[in-house]
Amino acid sequence: MTTPKHAGPRHPADLHAAVKFNSLPLNAQRKAVLAHDVRTMxxxxxxxTEAWELAQEVA
Known part of the structure; x- marks a missing residue:
């Protein structure tokens, strides 16, 4: 993910996480990204589900 030019400097913790992630082997990087995608989904x-339940209550 790229940072827009106007976003300013990144937080040191973000940079540390990026360096740590980049130092992982590729298969570990893929697993980390996949786990993040699964949590996001x-x-x-x-x-x-919550939105659907709220819509049912309102209807």
Whole structure:
């Protein structure tokens, strides 16, 4: 992910995480990205479920 030019300097913790991630072997990087994607999708599915339940209550 690229940072827009106007975003300013990154937080040191972000830089540390990027360096740590880049030092991992490629298969470990892929696993980390996949795990993040799975957590993100689970979160989106949870939000979708909650939104649907709220819509049912309102209707």
């Amino acid at each position: 689970a979160g989106l599915n949870q939000l979708r």
